Structure formats: structure tokens, C-alpha cells
Amino acid sequence: MEKVLLLHSSCEGQTIKILNHIEQNLGEQYQCDYVDIHLEPKIDFSAYDRVLVGASVRYGHLNKKLYQFIARNLTSLEQAKVAFFCVNLTARKEGKDTPATSAYIKKFLLKSPWHPKMMAVFAGALRYPRYNFFDRTMIKLIMKLTDGETDTTKEVEYTDWQKVSNFSQQFKAL
Known part of the structure; x- marks a missing residue:
């Protein structure tokens, strides 16, 4: 059984709802642990086979605690099996719903020293x-x-x- 760390930076809970959906899709051969990045956790990344980071945008910005978490854990996040997704309402529009077309992903990549190999953008909830x-x-x-x-x-x-x-x-x- 693979262990998966599901890290989240969520405002209203849609990011966690998306993580729940991903956990269901992964199936029973994966054991998932959820951790709130806002609580400034200390994590032993070596205990996990893969890591997924989900973060929501509020008023045009990802939470500063996400960037602080990345700075503290950059080396661990650069491991091979780590992915990232961003949740925002702008992604409800076609053409703004991919990592290549999302203004928030572009801002994230400029501001963050971590550039995940696998990324996605999902529309949130109002x-x-x-x-x-x-x-x-x-x-x-x-x-x-x-x-x-x-x-x-x-x-x-x-x-x-x-x-x-x-x-x-x-x-x-x-």
C-alpha cells in the first residue's frame, strides 16, 4: 500500500473536497493523510510515496503560508512524485483553466522557488x-x-x- 500526503491550503473547503475526490479515485491501494499547510506542520516526507499539494486563490492570491511552507520544505518538494494544483473561480472560463493559461499559476511560478513537474488548475465553488x-x-x-x-x-x-x-x-x- 502506497502512502500519499495530501497537503492543502484551503479558504472555503473546495480544495479539500477536490482532495477527497482524488483520494476516492486513487483507490484502496493508497493510504492518504491530510495536512493543513496553514498549521505550519513539520513533515517527514520520507514516510510518503507521493505528495499532492492543493491550494486555493483568494482575492487574486495564494495564501502566504503556502509560500512559507514551500520555502521550509523546498528540498523535499523537489522529489520525483510531487504534484500541485490550484483552485480558483477564474478557471471556470475556458482558456483560463490550464497551467499554461492560468494567471495564478504564472504568478505562482514567478514567486515560488518550487516548480512542480505536474500541475493542474481547477475551478472552485461560489x-x-x-x-x-x-x-x-x-x-x-x-x-x-x-x-x-x-x-x-x-x-x-x-x-x-x-x-x-x-x-x-x-x-x-x-
């Missing part, structure tokens, strides 16, 4: 009723500017689960 007043107002403004959903009574999940499943199979083959 959860207006769950946001506080400030977040709901700001996200509504951003969505209006980008021709997105502005009805604050709605929750919309943009994640393409087939794309996540395909990524899971590529991660298995890594």
Missing part, C-alpha cells in the same frame, strides 16, 4: 450564503467584473469533476 458580508460584497463585485454569477442567494460549484478524475489518474502514474 458559496455566497456562507460568506460574511464583506466577502460576499467583494466576491460579488469581482464576479460582476468577470461576467460571473452575482445572485448572492446561490451556491454554484464550477469544479469539473471529470477533469479532477483525469488528474488523479495522472498522479497515480507519476
Whole structure:
């Protein structure tokens, strides 16, 4: 049985939901451990056969704790079986949903000393009723500017689960 470390930097939980889907796709021959990067964990990477890092974008940025984690663990992250994915609402649009076309991946690669060999971009979820007043107002403004959903009574999940499943199979083959 292979051990897999599923690291996450999540704002509203969609990144963790995507990791759950990936774990299901990996199957029973993989034992998965979840670790929140925001808790600044100390990890023995040698205990794992493969590592997956998932991070969400909030207000145009990945969390600074992700970059701090990468700086502390760069050597370990540069091992052969490590992959990365980014979750954001911009990826709901065709042409902004691949590592080559994602502005957030481009920013990540400029800012991070770690350049994962395997990457993906997934659309996130819009959860207006769950946001506080400030977040709901700001996200509504951003969505209006980008021709997105502005009805604050709605929750919309943009994640393409087939794309996540395909990524899971590529991660298995890594």
C-alpha cells in the first residue's frame, strides 16, 4: 500500500473536497493523510510515496503560508512524485483553466522557488450564503467584473469533476 500526503491550503473547503475526490479515485491501494499547510506542520516526507499539494486563490492570491511552507520544505518538494494544483473561480472560463493559461499559476511560478513537474488548475465553488458580508460584497463585485454569477442567494460549484478524475489518474502514474 502506497502512502500519499495530501497537503492543502484551503479558504472555503473546495480544495479539500477536490482532495477527497482524488483520494476516492486513487483507490484502496493508497493510504492518504491530510495536512493543513496553514498549521505550519513539520513533515517527514520520507514516510510518503507521493505528495499532492492543493491550494486555493483568494482575492487574486495564494495564501502566504503556502509560500512559507514551500520555502521550509523546498528540498523535499523537489522529489520525483510531487504534484500541485490550484483552485480558483477564474478557471471556470475556458482558456483560463490550464497551467499554461492560468494567471495564478504564472504568478505562482514567478514567486515560488518550487516548480512542480505536474500541475493542474481547477475551478472552485461560489458559496455566497456562507460568506460574511464583506466577502460576499467583494466576491460579488469581482464576479460582476468577470461576467460571473452575482445572485448572492446561490451556491454554484464550477469544479469539473471529470477533469479532477483525469488528474488523479495522472498522479497515480507519476
